[in-house]
Amino acid sequence: MILVGSQRSGAIALANHLMNARDNDHVTVLEIDGFMGEDLHEAFQEAQAIAKATKCKQYLFSLSLNPPEDAIASEQDFIDAANRAGRKLGLDGQPRAIVIHEKEGRRHAHVVWSRIDADELKAINLPHFKAKLRDVARDLFLEHGWEMPEGLANYGHRNPLNFTLAEWQQAMRHNTDPREIKAALREAWAQSDDAKSLNAALEERGFYLAKGDRRAAVVLDINGNLYALGRWSGVKAKEVKARLSDLNSLPSVQERQADLKVKMTAQVRDYIESVTGKHVSEMQPFLDRKAELTRHQRDERQQLKAKQEERWRSETKARMDRLNKGLRGLFDRLTGKAKSIRADNQKEALACVRRDQRQRDDLVEAQMKDRKALQIEMLSIKRKQKQERSILARNIRDYLRRQSQDHFPPDHERERRRSRTRGLDLNR
Numbered sequence: 105m106i107l108v109g110s111q112r113s114g115a116i117a118l119a120n121h122l123m124n125a126r127d128n129d130h131v132t133v134l135e136i137d138g139f140m141g142e143d144l145h146e147a148f149q150e151a152q153a154i155a156k157a158t159k160c161k162q163y164l165f166s167l168s169l170n171p172p173e174d175a176i177a178s179e180q181d182f183i184d185a186a187n188r189a190g191r192k193l194g195l196d197g198q199p200r201a202i203v204i205h206e207k208e209g210r211r212h213a214h215v216v217w218s219r220i221d222a223d224e225l226k227a228i229n230l231p232h233f234k235a236k237l238r239d240v241a242r243d244l245f246l247e248h249g250w251e252m253p254e255g256l257a258n259y260g261h262r263n264p265l266n267f268t269l270a271e272w273q274q275a276m277r278h279n280t281d282p283r284e285i286k287a288a289l290r291e292a293w294a295q296s297d298d299a300k301s302l303n304a305a306l307e308e309r310g311f312y313l314a315k316g317d318r319r320a321a322v323v324l325d326i327n328g329n330l331y332a333l334g335r336w337s338g339v340k341a342k343e344v345k346a347r348l349s350d351l352n353s354l355p356s357v358q359e360r361q362a363d364l365k366v367k368m369t370a371q372v373r374d375y376i377e378s379v380t381g382k383h384v385s386e387m388q389p390f391l392d393r394k395a396e397l398t399r400h401q402r403d404e405r406q407q408l409k410a411k412q413e414e415r416w417r418s419e420t421k422a423r424m425d426r427l428n429k430g431l432r433g434l435f436d437r438l439t440g441k442a443k444s445i446r447a448d449n450q451k452e453a454l455a456c457v458r459r460d461q462r463q464r465d466d467l468v469e470a471q472m473k474d475r476k477a478l479q480i481e482m483l484s485i486k487r488k489q490k491q492e493r494s495i496l497a498r499n500i501r502d503y504l505r506r507q508s509q510d511h512f513p514p515d516h517e518r519e520r521r522r523s524r525t526r527g528l529d530l531n532r
Contacts, residue, residue, distance in 0.1 A: 105177070105185055105244045106170040106253070107237040109193075111162040111219070111230065115148035118166065122203045122214055129398045129475065130206040130405070134179055134213070138199030147201055151218035160227035163220050165195060167237070169213040172250045176472055178465040179204070182213040185244055190217065192236045194228055209476035211468070284490060289323065289337040299348045310497025314360040315351050320344050326376070326500050328361040372503065379496050383489045390482045397478060401471045408467055412460045419456055423449040 112118065123144055125131050139147035148164065155163035169185050171177040177185075182202060190196045199218045204211065219227045245252045288309040296302035303313045306323055313333075316322040321333045321344055334344045348354070355363065426445050428436050436442040 105241060107167060107185075107189060107241045107244075108170070109165060109167040109189075109233055109237050112164050112166055113152070113162050115152040115164065116145065118164065118216065119144040119148050122201075122205075122216070128205045128207045129394075130204075130402065132204040132206075133201070134182065134204050135200070135202040137201070138197075138218075139201070144201055144203070147199070148216070151199065151220060154218070154220045154222060154225075155227075157225050158220060158227060160220060163218065163227065165193070165217045165219050165230065165233075167215045167217075169215065171212065172253075173210060175248070175250055176211060176469050177213075179461050180465075181248075182215075185240075186213075186215040188243075189215070189237060189240050192240050193230055193233055195219070195230075198228065206468075206472070206475075209472055209479040211472065284493075285331065286336055286338070289331070289333070293337040293339060297347070299350065299353070302347060307501045308498065309494070310500060312360055312364065313348075313354055314357045315354040316357065320351060321348050321354065322357060324357070324360055324364065326364065326497070328364055330357065372500065376496065376500070379492065383492070386485055386489070387482070390478070390485065393478060394482075397474060401475075404467065404471070405464075408463065412463070416456065416460070420453075423452060 123131055123133075133144065136142070136144070136147055139150050141147040141150050151163055155161075167186070167189055169177075169182055171181075182204065186200070186202055187196075190198070190200070195217045198221075201216050202213060203216075204213045219230070221228055242252065244250075289306070289311065292302060292305035292309055292311070295305045299313075306313060310326050311323040311331075312325075314322050314324055316330075316332070320341060323331050323333050323336070325331070333339075334341050345351075426449065427433065427442060433442065436445070
């Protein structure tokens with residue numbers, strides 16, 4: 105599993121994110137341990153309240169557990185990984201919560217610990233936690249027999265298409281795939297060696313350079329949305345400054361946005377909206393199938409949960425009935441029979457817990473196979489639409505270049521007039 109951890113505050117925001125059923129097919133609270141509260145919001149607010157007695161600002165430690173794309177981790181796999189990470193970090197025994205998310209046919213988990221030692225009222229220090237988590241992640245990959253990613257096998261070679269939560273949310277606000285944006289900007293950077301070639305490579309992909317206010321350089325898409333060049337292309341600020349040595353020659357963000365607004369005529373916007381509308385229409389049947397599948401799977405899980413709870417109550421009553429009461433119960437305690445019965449009951453209860461856990465894992469595995477089959481179909485459509493967006497970006501780029509030309513060669517004058525009469529041709 106890939107383990108990514110961070111110290112943080114924001115109890116309510118984190119609880120809202122973890123319980124977000126809109127962006128996840130399924131959300132399962134696997135464990136809330138050591139808190140007085142019975143749900144995530146109460147538990148994290150409890151940690152926040154205790155932290156007020158200390159000087160600690162980042163009183164929570166959040167850890168994501170991400171198995172490989174083709175692997176399905178069980179509930180026990182996530183619990184074991186959380187236990188191991190907790191021991192390695194020095195958080196063993198601290199209050200924690202485990203939440204499992206499922207979306208796009210994949211399953212991952214989040215573990216959140218309180219960093220505050222309630223007895224001593226001070227935060228547990230977490231030195232070098234990234235290196236420690238890297239070691240735990242390597243061990244988990246080896247023990248499960250999973251293929252180790254390059255970034256983990258060769259520490260320092262980070263997956264260039266990984267992105268932060270902030271980057272993901274920014275892209276989602278613009279209705280774009282953050283992986284697509286990041287890949288495009290990285291390709292443009294790799295294919296260029298100076299400001300001119302970088303600008304050309306970016307325009308080829310529908311992005312435009314500008315001088316940022318807080319950052320050295322930013323890029324804008326055709327709708328004027330901003331992206332930090334260094335962060336989204338995966339390069340350091342000093343590398344950006346070295347390649348774009350004359351930043352003052354770049355237009356400002358406001359100038360670039362105004363220029364795009366002038367050039368983006370109503371006809372161009374209609375063309376973009378028609379392509380976008382076509383993509384939405386193509387995806388809608390798959391989204392409807394996904395919604396129906398999610399509802400059906402949630403119903404199946406709820407039914408299984410209800411049956412398991414009813415069986416657990418019945419089995420618990422049967423185990424309790426084995427213990428005699430009154431004089432017989434006293435005699436059993438004196439002879440040691442009651443102790444033996446309790447030990448047998450504990451073993452049986454643990455076996456029942458594991459049985460129920462296996463049943464849930466079996467159901468999840470079967471459901472994820474159905475969800476992955478649908479995801480394969482959706483990915484095929486998304487790849488086709490990605491190619492169409494690339495063509496759209498090139499067409500828009502060519503059109504904007506023609507719009508920016510102040511003079512046309514004499515041989516092109518007749519063609520220019522014909523293009524005016526026949527309307528905008530974005531396929532030229």
